[in-house]
Amino acid sequence: MGDISANSFELVLFVIAMILILSDKTDKKAYHNKVRLAMVLFLFGLIFGKTNNLSIILLSSAICAAYLIAMLPIEAIKNRAEAALR
Amino acid sequence: MSGFLELVSASRIYRTIPTILAILVPAAFADKIAPELGVLILSCILIYAVASIHNAKKDNDYSLPEYYREVMIGLAAIALAIASSSRTVFFTAIAWIALGLFYNTIARRMLFGDNTVLAITHFGLPVFSSSIITGIDARTTAILTAFTFAAFWFESCFSILKV
Numbered sequence: 001m002g003d004i005s006a007n008s009f010e011l012v013l014f015v016i017a018m019i020l021i022l023s024d025k026t027d028k029k030a031y032h033n034k035v036r037l038a039m040v041l042f043l044f045g046l047i048f049g050k051t052n053n054l055s056i057i058l059l060s061s062a063i064c065a066a067y068l069i070a071m072l073p074i075e076a077i078k079n080r081a082e083a084a085l086r
Numbered sequence: 087m088s089g090f091l092e093l094v095s096a097s098r099i100y101r102t103i104p105t106i107l108a109i110l111v112p113a114a115f116a117d118k119i120a121p122e123l124g125v126l127i128l129s130c131i132l133i134y135a136v137a138s139i140h141n142a143k144k145d146n147d148y149s150l151p152e153y154y155r156e157v158m159i160g161l162a163a164i165a166l167a168i169a170s171s172s173r174t175v176f177f178t179a180i181a182w183i184a185l186g187l188f189y190n191t192i193a194r195r196m197l198f199g200d201n202t203v204l205a206i207t208h209f210g211l212p213v214f215s216s217s218i219i220t221g222i223d224a225r226t227t228a229i230l231t232a233f234t235f236a237a238f239w240f241e242s243c244f245s246i247l248k249v
Binding site: 035036038039040042043044046047048050051052053055056059060063064066067070 | 100101103104106107108110111113114115117118119237238241
């Protein structure tokens with residue numbers, strides 16, 4: 001059982017999370033998604049920094065990856081690809 | 087069919103992912119996964135879907151089919167049935183349902199009511215229950231619960247007030 005002290009990996013994820021939170025807030029929906037993504041990265045960092053249990057690491061990595069895939073701006077990527085092909 | 091798809095999108099279950107990760111934080115501190123955590127995660131997903139559909143109806147965000155109420159009751163019943171296998175999970179599920187109703191009826195009209203309830207339902211409560219299930223000591227339980235609650239409370243303040 002560990003104490004709540006940050007290692008470098010957690011700190012890097014925390015900085016990324018803060019950048020996401022403090023970035024552009026003009027699009028409300030995109031901003032809410034960024035806040036949620038920031039929280040996911042932060043919690044993932046907290047889990048990753050505290051355990052050596054492989055099943056916990058794999059489970060949290062899979063959940064994190066699923067969230068990142070769900071958050072992919074597929075419509076925007078499709079529009080950009082179509083524009084590039086035109 | 088489109089009504090059913092609308093109902094599925096109204097459940098917005100991908101939003102439970104931060105909560106699922108929060109449930110895994112005490113497991114990481116305890117260095118073990120208890121089977122009850124799976125029950126807690128499943129109940130969380132089902133109850134979140136119920137609250138989300140209720141919220142979608144209140145806000146008129148989606149054109150839900152007429153049978154949405156039956157689906158909500160069914161999902162809540164399944165969640166409670168699953169949760170009844172563990173006393174901790176069962177009481178957590180009851181608290182989730184009560185707080186979900188409170189959020190959709192009263193809390194959103196109160197100053198800081200919405201983010202306080204969300205911080206409890208999304209982080210404080212699941213982390214507390216997960217800590218009890220994984221058997222971590224009282225001091226770490228209190229610190230983790232307070233820490234995740236406060237982090238989300240301030241974060242949702244940013245999100246709600248600054249946009």
